[in-house]
Amino acid sequence: MSEKPAKIHKPRPISGYPEWLPEERMVEQAWIDQIRAVFEAYGFGSIETPSVEEIEVLTAKGGDTDKEIYAIRRLHDDGGASEGRVALHYDLTVPLARYVAQHYGDLTFPFKRYQIQKAWRGERPQEGRFREFLQCDIDVIDNDELSIEFDAEMPAIIFEVFQRLDIGNVTININNRKILQGFYSGLGIEDVTGVIRIVDKMDKIGVQGVAKQLADEAGLSADMISRCLSLAEIKTPDASFADQVQALGVENETLSKGVEELSFVMNSLGHLPQGVIFADLSIARGFDYYTGTVYESKLADYPEFPSICSGGRYDNLVSSYMNKRLPGVGISFGLTRTFAKMLKEGKLDTNIKSPTQVLVVQLPDTDRELAASTAQALRARGFNVEMYHEAAKMKNQLRYAERKAIPYVWFPAVDRGQSHEVKDMASGEQAPTALDTWQPARI
């Protein structure tokens, strides 16, 4: 009777493009709600930019991110000028820069915005690395000068997010690119970014490995290496790093400026709990366009796991799109990366399989209107309610509720004068109740 389809295309997971079960997605949405609430509590407003940008916009900053950008074209490319003109955005900072340049006249500065959207990168996926992932960004942009206050506010906001998400202990490490820039310049090192890249691997390949690469790849002298490592090993929970930098005896104007800025940030964060915030002069993560403060956050329980939240200050990002100086500072929480890790480690409660709080059953030999009107009355009281879709065996209706972890099952009153009954699925207890007064113990 039923013919077999000619060909079955077996679905396979596409590496790097995660998707969640309903019970997992419910937790993810709760995360998004929490994050949004924190961002708005600090006065950040939401914007959403298109998934695509012009390729020229995405690559205006240069760098070698080009090869990880996904270009968009139609399957049947007609070769017209409009084809291949746009690509999926790689992060949310570049779209923000373009957005500010485009809407400059309509924005009030300092412009504070948050953006919770997907980003796409053509990397080889592995644990903690996806090709499509959700980022939660906050940035502040101002005209000409941007107050250092904002550099200090970012970690405080992010810490609040971490607390609300209940993802275990987290450390937020802070550095300032000016310290690295100034220190290395003061030592007479020319390839500053090259050295930064190597030193940044400290936690991965260790002191020995960094020393070796500095000698082999950057061609530094033993004395230079020793001083670079001394700087990189500085890590303090407060502003005391400054004295340690001083003791290394390198004089440089940029270095002094960096120390001053980082000191301000550290002193401003003194109210946060011990063991969360560190001035860590080895970290330099993130994009090349960072010019001052840089942030990196790690899950304390999983030191091997990559940074879950990083960002920094950039002095001239918008300059690629308009002839103005608009410095900014921002930070980006990698929601997908963090969420996937928590899921894998079994740290998330994914028992609830649907938003339904009450299942109204259909009793045999009764009008379905009875169940429908009962469900509607409960919805009017604000509960999430579904009516079972047929007058099936009670066993099946209850089993459905059990499998979806619906906490309550409602038995409508069949006749006038008879009472409604509600069953608590966890305890198995069933008791008479009334439509307009019922109060669940849980929910």
Place this chain on the structure above:
RNA sequence: GUGGCUGUAGCUCAGUUGGUUAGAGCGCCGCACUGUGACUGCGGAGGCCGGGGGUUCAAAUCCCCUCAGCCACCCCA
């Protein structure tokens, strides 16, 4: 993009020195049970053995290619 490892039911995996019609557990559907779930019993559906080619009387098994996934590098949320 470079290198290494792995592909058998929806999932986790067996499958002998190549040898009839490829198995198990879990999950799914049905029944025992036409007003009450989790346990139990019985029954059922579900496989181009990732794909293509080669060797052989014979391939899930051996060889080649390819695709996909995982891990490391690179880079980064």
